[in-house]
Amino acid sequence: MPARRKPIRVMLIDCRPLVLMGLHDLINAKRPWMEVCGEATTYTRALDLADQLSPDVIFFSFFPDALDPLEVITGLARSAETKVLVLKGLYEAAPVAQAIELGARGIVLAEDPTESIVQAIIKVHRRDIGLDRAWAGGLSGYAASGHIPLKCNVEQEKQAQLTLRERELIRAIVGDPSAKYMSIAVRLGISEHTVHNHLSNIYHKLKLVNRVDLLMYALKHGLTNDDDDPPESSWVELDRTSHQDKTV
Template sequence: MLWGLSKLIDGEKPRMEVVGTARSCEEALAKVDQLIPDVILLDLDLDGKNALDILPALVLNQKSRVLILTAERKQATLDMAVLRGARGVLRKDVAAEQVLKAIEKTHRGELWLDRETLGRVFGELMSPVAAPKPSPETEKYAALTAKEQKIIQSIVEGSGASNKALAQRLFISEHTLCNHLTSIYHKLDVSNRLELYVYAIKHQLGNPQS
């Protein structure tokens, strides 16, 4: 296959010519750095390894354009090749003139993709990335008021301090502190100050950076 492709392309001189060939991923990476070819005709199976893994590195020089030539039929794999930087996909059973035409168009900066593939890839690129869902504990803490969060921080810092001492430190009455604690217990699903302290330490709620 490699020999046949080389003969086919070199037969088009001076319009195009083969500047190098590679039989493994390692060799391909070395040759690209050395030769910086205009177009890379890439088989996804190089010496038993998946060339998808090296595809992004092959186009880092901003000049080389990758055209996939493969027998792979899994559409998800081919779509991934495009998402990783390939400009087009060719089946190994295409006619010789199609190979030459695809190389020429790829060199000109055009895409060699069927409409369905193009639609799927653009759809993937345009799909909004789902934000990571906050943990239940993060949601619980977010439900606390700024004052309640300050109280938790004081409890962590003061550990065994009495309610009276905590209230004085926070410049509130002991009765107001108890009301805040009742609200905190309810929101965090704990029963008393000891449970609140353990909960806060476990989830790092009393740290200034939390």
Template sequence: MIEVTERPIRVFLVDDHRATLWGLERLVGTAQRMQLAGSATSIAELLASPESREADVIVIDLDLGGHDSSDSFAELLSTYGAKVLVLTGARDLDAHRRAVLAGARGVVRKEEPVDVLLRAIEKVHEGDVWVNRALIGDIMNMLTGKKKAAAPDDARIATLTPKEVEVIGAVVRYKGAKSLVIADDLGISEHTLRNHLTAIYHKLEVHGRLELYLYAKERCIGTVAQ
């Protein structure tokens, strides 16, 4: 009987403090089930790194040189198939909310034990969301309130093409599954899937797959695309 070896989780690290980055590189490099894909000290360096495109999970600090990295999450999510996990020293819950609404799959505080970070990487890679329950409830309330105050949903939904509705249905069915799983189900490439998602995010005014999933579930869009 041939034993199948599970592929390690490829992790790319982004932090502008080199001492912190050094420690994270060694933590991930020695962790079971994980492999260091690479590291960067800025968004520009991340985007320029060929290794980043091979990552399964991108662990990124919110504050990069005084700039909020969550402003770049939409670009990262449309360019990469990796999931984004925020590692931050900030205690500002508003910043945590913005990060998740921008597409991050989880938030870990730097003061937490290292095993929490490693567990979060594993869970995010598996498709789960790593945030505390209070924050999840708060985010859902924010989304509900924001959508009620926004322009009529029916007008935005009406702009979707049949294929885009089909893509949303697959996102709902497969929840936090990898892009490859959703693309295979739809019979398209991951690149084409990312293009569809970018158009959908723009039309529905959502930021990332988590917000799209919540938006579609609330409005039963996923049940249409069967």
């Protein structure tokens, strides 16, 4: 009989009791796959607790504190076994590019569906450290120069899977990052449910986790140009057909 896999041990850092409670309930509801092993409401306590517990994943939020949050991220990310995920609200200003450069492994949007947050924990826990460092380096360069197109066969193969409608949705999201899904749906003439379906397909094809990941990826890889000419395929035709059926 195969041995049961150990749960992913998650530590939470946030000064807001309601946020801590919500994350605690969400993560512990996924036992035995993952569980909360500790919570900290100050950065000093977070550093001490991380040393004591050696968690697998740390949810990190930016908030006013005596310690510099970026220095705290550097300290938390020193352990190769611990992966730092930054939790950010859609309208919160946070130095996410610097956080990735200093060792954070990803960004989770607080407004994302709960299942997306759970998947972010799983993916960042399993992801190879070499791939993370390469991605962090690319994001660091992007933050410094504004835009760095990546000429990579792997990325081109992933992007070739995108349908015309999916590319249109990506441009709409990048054009107005703070827009609600309903607003995007009205602009594109589709339902909000269809927007979510397209986004799910986009995340799967590009190996992304959430909307913040998509924004960074699209800007970095030039998916915002209106003159994109994706290859024709049965997938594109199926997508167009399904849209026409809904609008008749």
